[in-house]
Amino acid sequence: MNGLLYPLAAALAWIALAYRLVRGLRQDPRDPSLYSIAAAIALLGIIFTVSTPAVWAKIDHTVAIPNLSLLISQSCVIVFSGTIQCIIIFWTHPRPDSWRRARWRVVWVLGVLTVMVALFAAAGRQDEHPTDAAATYAQDPVYAAYLGCYIAMVALGFTDIIRLCLPYARAAGRVWLSRGLRLTAVGAGLGLLYCLVRAATLIEGQLGTDPKRLEALVPVFAAFGAMLVIVGLTLPSFGPRLSRIAAWQVQRRAYRQLYPLWEAITVTVTEVVLDPPASPDRGILRDVNRRLRRRVVEIGDGIRQLRHHMSDTVAAAAAATADAQGLTGQPRDAAARAAQILVACLAYEPERRERFDSPAVDGAVDGAGRDDEPRRARWDAWRTALPATDRRLSAPATAGAQPPEFGADHDDFSAEVRWLVAVAKALRGSWIPAAAAGDQAGNQIGSRT
Template identity: 80%
Template sequence: MNGLLYPLAAALAWIALAYRLVRGLRQDRRDPSLYSVGAAFALLGIIFTVSTPAVWARIDRVVAIPNLSLLISQGCVIAFSGTIQCIIIFWTHPRPGGWRLARRRIAWVLVVLVAMTVLFTAAGRQDEHPTDAAATYAQDPVYAAYLGCYIAMVALGFTDIVRLCLPYARAAGRVWLSRGLRLTAAGAGLGLLYCVVRAATLVEGRLGTDPKRLEALVPIFAALGAMLVIVGLTLPSFGPRLSRVAAWHAQRRAYRRMYPLWEAVTVTVPEVVLDPPASPGRGILRHVDRRLRRRVVEIGDGLRQLRHQMSEPVAGRPQDAAAQILVAGLAHEAERRARFDASVAGGTAGETSRGDEPQRRARWDAWRAALPAIGLRSTTPAGAGARPTGSGVEHEDFSAEVRRLVAVARALRGSSIPAAEAADPADIGQIGSRT
């Protein structure tokens, strides 16, 4: 487990450090949080790089001091805990008071690191144990004192991190900062479980029982806790980018899902299309927000031109709205064809319109033929007009308008429109004469 989780946690820490430095140096080289958070990531990277069994053994062979990697990794854990406490203190306290509290934490870290170094040296030389050195030597009184100092300081540090993070997360005011603080607190909580396991190791060693009983839990709590802390510390930085990606995806999906309604309106009233493309597709990658708004505007403009064919404003259930739009579209097409044929017969139709009309009719006929069998009677009760469909931008809540139009588009393409008599293009004249 150490050989799998520790390299993964180390890689995540080094990646987070690189991301933080590249982004921070580009934005503000004088930002103190850039270097404090960078130091925390660097310490985590050292901890899990050194704790990886292959690296552990290589370091100890080079320096010829067995288990020196234990002192290096656990000393970095102490330093990391103090660094995180200082970061959170700077976030949550004004400058003079914050510096005073931070200096106390730093002093405690230095005292404990000196004590651990003295105890580690006094314990004498031991055999190499890259994966379970702490549990192996927990029965040694000097190692037990060393481990006790380590556990106490780490537990106090992680407790302080949880205590500082959670209250400030509730009052942070920034969504991603609040989430980051909660994730950091969760990582510190796993760190406390790591301390519990290490304390059990110490107790088992002093009682003469098996101190390795819970050793398999150590890499799980340590690595997963560190990963949560890494994500928590970087979340305020890259979280807003995730929001933008999510918004882009939602807008692109709405744009695609709105296509059946947009097609139904623009095939009937093609003049509302602001910039007719050669092939009006459903997928987009760039300028998604602008193109979504344009689609909503075009649908609204088209429906306004169909409004005189509707007995009720487009409102109510999406199925009813879809049925009304189809009825109005069929009636509008019948009127449009009758007007054009009359203008041709009277010799008033222009050459441009004569050339474009066959293509327009062919497109409309192809769209109509592709529709499922649908009813031509709207089932919207009289007086059910909750609100008319406009251009979309007239409404205060654009997102709500997009959701409503997507629902209508889904109903338009689906088979849930109230069924009456199916119509075919031959019925268009009769429909037009009834409106």
């Protein structure tokens, strides 16, 4: 297990370190928090690199000191714990108070390291044990004292990390900083479980029972706890990018979902299209926000140009039909709006063709008519592809029923996009707009209001 999880944790630490340094140096190379976080991540990289059995054996063989890697890795754990505490203190306390609090932790770490080095040297030479040195020598009184200092300091440090992270995660004010603090606290919680296993190793060694009984849990708690801490430390940096990626995907999906509504309007009123798309909707990867905003503007411009053909009677009848089908809220209003827009497109087209097909005056209209022929072909293809239904709209329950007040609650761009997407989905997926189109063709709804 050590040979699998420890290299994985080490690789994650070195990747996170490279990312944090490259990004931080580009943004603000004088930011002190950049170097403190980088130091903490580098310590984790050293811990798990040295603890990898192959590296452990290579180091000990090179310096000819058995189990020196144990002292190196565990000393780095102590320094890492103190570094994380200082980082969180600097994040959550004002400058004069933070320096005072951090200074005592630095002194405490240096004192514990001095004691650990002295005890390690006093223990004398032992056989090489790359995977279970702590459990193997837990029965030795000097090693037991060494291990006791290590466990106490690490447990105290992880407890302090949890104590500092959780309260300030609720008051951090920045979403990704709050999430990073919580994730760091969870990683520290796994670190406490690691300390419990190591304490059990120490106790069993002193009692003369099997100290290796729980050794398989050590790499699990240590590696996964460290991975969570690494992600927690870097989350405030790369988290906002994840938000932007999620927003990009939402915008890209909305851009595609708006296509049925955009097509219905722009194939009827082509002049609202400023920049026809050069690639299929599913292929867009760049300028998604600009394209989405342009599509919403084109839909809005087209609806305004069709406003004289928007029938309140159609909207009221479609809303009554949606009520009869049990639709409420936005789905009901979207179905009514989609029916109104579709009927407006169908009513606008004959008038437009009549205008272009009228006898030419000095040849001007003939030219316009020829230019309009490709648009007519596209409109005919669109009209043929519309879904059809044998159903018809219900008459409103009361004469002169008022249609829904469309767009009354759309106070920002995101709300407008959600509304138009709902209309587009109703236009493509609901039978109510198709029924309105059938009624319009059969002149069953009545004249335009």
